[in-house]
Amino acid sequence: MIDKITVTGGYDKQGNKEPVEEVIIQKGEIFGVVGPTGSGKSSLIGDIEQLAQEDTFSKRKILINGEEPSYDDRTNPRKKMVAQLSQNMNFLADMEVGEFLSLHAKCRGAKNACVDKVIELANTLTGEPIKKEHELTILSGGQSRALMVADVAIISDSPIVLIDEIENAGIRKHDALKVLSGHGKIVMVVTHDPVLALMTDKRIVMKNGGMEKIVSTSPQEKFISKKLNKIDELMLHLREKVRRGELVEDLDIDFLELESSRKK
Amino acid sequence: MKMVIVAGTPGSGKTAVLIHALKSLKLKNLKSSVVKIDCLYTDDDKKFAKVGVPVKLGLSMDMCPDHYAIYNLEDMLSWAHSNDSDYLMVETAGLCHRCAPYTINSLGVCVIDATSGPNTPLKVGPFLSTADIAVVTKGDMISQAEREIFREKILEVNPEAKIIEANGLSGQGCLELADEMMKAKEVSEEEELRHSAPLAVCTLCVGETKVNKKHHRGILRRIDGFESYKGE
Structure with a gap:
């Protein structure tokens, strides 16, 4: 402990x-x-x-x-x-991804069953899905990173x-x-x-x-942090739109202006 | 006198790691002499000289660098004695992954590059399997998972090895290596190799350049595993 x-x-x-x-x-x-x-x-x-x-x-x-x-x-x-x-x-x-994960599970004394869980979790974090039989070295930066996180x-x-x-x-x-x-x-x-x-x-x-x-x-920073999270969500949303090949048609940043007008 | 023999794959960081360890020993007022063995060219002797230790360079040219190092050990030891050194450090250029230049009482240090892939420990043979210490370099360039797998593979080949994760650039891990050097045994007058040098007794060894079997005499091993002695 x-x-x-x-x-x-x-x-x-x-x-x-x-x-x-x-x-x-x-x-x-x-x-x-x-x-x-x-x-x-x-x-x-x-x-x-x-x-x-x-x-x-x-x-x-x-x-x-x-x-x-x-x-x-x-x-x-x-x-x-x-x-x-x-x-x-x-x-x-x-x-291969599967072989690598089972080897690592063995090193860490973890059960082999977690291999599938790792891949499943990694795929919730990245775009194109990772498969067990993929070669590790051909994974993209984002896929590799997601697999490392999982x-x-x-x-x-x-x-x-x-x-x-x-x-x-x-x-x-x-x-x-x-x-x-x-x-x-x-x-x-x-x-x-x-x-x-x-x-x-x-x-x-x-x-x-x-x-x-x-x-x-600081408490002020915690407050700002919430706003930053909203900006971040907005950026993420826009990023996904662009990634899917859609057009960005408006930018909804009212929540930021509302906060600043309240301060006045 | 203690003798440290450093072997490892080309570019793994043998020289960088050894230089950091030399500096640590120097801070403890321990004197070292360094012999660098290479084949055709090296300027590593200049790097060692900068640390302020006596350096000797040996170029084996058209001979196997490990063989060359092995039968010159007594001369290196007497040279280190004449320098009043506590340590003789020998860095070899071992290339064929078949030799292990460590003697019974020396401290055998194998430097191995973690970026070379998780099967490398299985490929390199006696210079890892008979080493006392495996120094793993460039671990900062790979993920923790790959590092842990690499470590496991080393232990598969050499379960007794002490593994030190080191960084030749920052010197991380080299203090630990210097500590191990301080714990090393004294060398004896009659040192012996831990592992025999590879079998290579044929006409290629004496300079024949023709490629096919019919031009050669000696012990020839065929690709199907059949071995024969041809000659008188």
Whole structure:
């Protein structure tokens, strides 16, 4: 049972101590990781994925329930506490979808029956359906990404979930996030997207390889987040229209104007 | 003196990983000498020299680089002794996936590229199956699922291997590798290979360039599996 993880700060790219000395993430919390490209967001996620023990270049240390994880906890996929969706958009493994998923299920000690469930779930997130006998390497970026999401959600069902830039793949990001961040999990989302960033409880701001500060999502931001979701739904709706080959005939943004006139 | 032998597929990041480990050992005031074995060309010796360790380069030219490395080990060891080093690091260019240049008391490190596909561990043979440590590089370029499958395949070939996931660019995992180097055994005067070098005793080995069977003598294995010795 994991109640919290602790990230003890290390050093930034210049070897200076990180401004944030400690981050504690409790069970059920969603944390964002934001910052410019190259600021060390993926490295922070990488440290957590490996449950770093001052053995990576940042010299960060990750504790589970306040204690150091064992070597086996860190490396054995059957015991792995962390599921990670990386930024990769393509598979490189030269095998069929079905074979790949059964192999991964075996590694994680999951039942083979989940293979069909993974494909079914992936197909709710992407456009053209993925089939068991498809070669992994011919899947599109969106299909690959959807399959990775479903694989993380079902086969690598771990208490800690790390998600790196889910917005980049043209898949339904809200649905994907919902699928990944099950009840009572610790979730970290690396993102450049304000829609996702404002959905989190807190966000770690990265700069120059170090954790610069932690921002809690304010009540005002929560309010804005709802509006952003509506804009996002609108964009999604338009995207589907364009994808289906239809004409876009009007733009209904009244809900935004209504809000601003109420403020006056 | 401890001896570390680093083998692995071309382009897997052997040099990059070794350089990060060398830096970590240096910070602990441990001295290393490095021998880089390659076939025709390398400028890796310059990269090692930048770390500030003594470097020797061996080009095997038209000979098998592993054979060349194996019978030159005693000279490398005495050179490292004369440098007053704690470690001799030998990086080989093993190409045919059939040799394993590790000796009994050396630390055998196999560097293998995770992007090369999940069946690679099954293809590379003794330099993985007889290694003490398998360093998996470029794992950041594939999904966690592919990484986990890759790891499982390594354990299928070498259940005893300690697997270190490393990144040759950032140096991630190389501290752990340096720690393993510190735990390595001392080499003895009379080292022995863990695995025999491949059978290759025919006229091709001495320079014949004609391609068909009728031009060759020695131990010839036919594609249907039949093996014969032709000659006197």
